[in-house]
Amino acid sequence: MPTTPQTIPAQHRADVECLWNYHNMHHEIRPVDVGIGLGSHDLGVARIATDLYHRGMYPTLVFTGANAPTTIETFPRGEAVHYREYATDHGVPAGAILIDTRATNTGQNIENTRALLAEHQIQARSVILMSRPYQQRRAYATCKKLWPDVEVICASHPLSLDDYVTSIGDTKKVMDMLVGDTQRIDKYAELGFAIPQRVPDDVRAAYNRLVDAGYTSRLV
Template identity: 35%
Template sequence: MALSTETLRLAQLIWDYHHVNHTVQPADCIMVLGSHDLRVAERGAELWLQGYAPWLLLAGGLGRLTLGLWQETEADKFASVARQMGVPAEHILIENRSTNTGENVALAYQLLQARQIQVNRFILVQKPYMERRTLATFEKQWPGKQTEILVTSPQISFADYPNPEVSPEEVIAIMLGDLQRIKVYPEKGYQTYQPIPAEVWSAYEQLIAQGFTNHLIAE
């Protein structure tokens, strides 16, 4: 269906809020978090090829959006993308058991510890509308509390993000689900607190009223 100008305006507010607008700097490791979006893997590989870090860590088993959709794990599909783009296999680390962001944190940490790779600065690569939630999760759960966290995503606009695999309506619903989690997860101890501007929360409530509710959790 065609979305109204007002719906798109409200969705843009949510999209912009989810971006943390970090400037990418040289780091010890680039970590691509699992998802259904291969453009995330492409962004991580681009950064490795540009020399931002010696390691490219690809994380993700099969999560709520890929279970039943893909036969191969997210990390393994991402690794294929990275190799095709020219990242040597010996510089790729694969964590392919995690099913959510919290497990991304724990299992990636175990992998790096096992390989004796010290990370003082991370570049985390995630979908555009999951930048802020990724930052909040790592700030809370990453065991290396002195590790600097930088978050980036595919450099793409809200208007251009939907594709045959994810519709504009689905993008809006997922964004609202992530915003809800940003609000409620700090109380559960999963993430750090992130202030939500009143206009962003108002946009959330208006879009919920329009029916974009299929990625919400029971509070």
Template identity: 35%
Template sequence: MESHVDARARELARIIWDHLVLSGPLSQADVILALGCHDTRVAAHAARLWHGGWAPLVVVSGGRGKITSGWDETEARVFGRVVREHGVPEDALLLEETATNTGENITASRRLLGERGIAVARGILVAKPYMTRRALATARRQWPEAGWTASAPELGFEVFGGERRSVELMVGDLQRMVVYAERGFQVPVPVPAAAWAAYEELARLGYDRHVIR
């Protein structure tokens, strides 16, 4: 499939990006939870937060997902290696290797930490920029007892907006903000009319690879 993203598609993707990306102040936490994906810059950012003293523990969560199904290793193993390469010691790192989606990133990590007797009152979710709002909505449903904030690598729209795969993922994530709230997987978050219209147009233009049918 052609990887080029034309000007109209980039314009629409920017509208979706502006809704999906959350940025806000962090607060001291008990754990940094890096959500596994194909982008190892997420793992590097989790390591930077650890070095910044935001939390004493990094959990990297991920088995194999829709993009990483062909990897030889789990997302957690790949992320774990990156985190170690960025100076996080072994005793400050846990790997959760079973999750295949965002909800499981939360629930499986919660189970892992519970089994180890690690209490979490506050946590920081680390994800791709355009996954931050959905990750936060998911955590607030699946692990509501903890207070959550979200953080992402400081990468702007220009890094992702010209990449067809990223635009397709944004389209799928925007749709999931509605569908998954209806299914009870995450807390409801209103989607602006302009963002939903951008989703519908991009889906009509063929950026629908990750749309739930």
């Protein structure tokens, strides 16, 4: 049966699921001071941010993100701008939202958010960090490096792997991103951008097999 853009190749499914499960931090959601939506190609970040606001998980919501080569076509006015538009269109008061339109990487997401909160005299002792499902671990490690005294809870739009791939509409893009984020766990810790995270042997093996299979466009 031919592989469509929304179908994970059978020979790689176990490895893709291994990486997918590794990057999910499985944090329990509870009320915090601030919600932070990290810009990306995934509108699911705005969806979960909007949902958690309506569930009373935070009074203030920050969207942070400019554009990247993978997002410029989807969000031509900038990631944070489109996220804010989604949230306000779905009932989040504009006055509850702050946006940073300059960040082009996760480190800048965190640094710019801290500066924005300080500018508005909002103290954050705890945050819910919302990202793509496979960005959770890297986002957590980056935040704890740059903002060590804040309590971090990670969240993503709750979709299964297959439903997520369907929502993005491009299997190879998702697989390449998964492989790239796995590489960054070690590399960014080595460079001092993030705290170290344990990478189990089965995750390393799955990562290596997917690299060998050519899912490498998001490697650094």
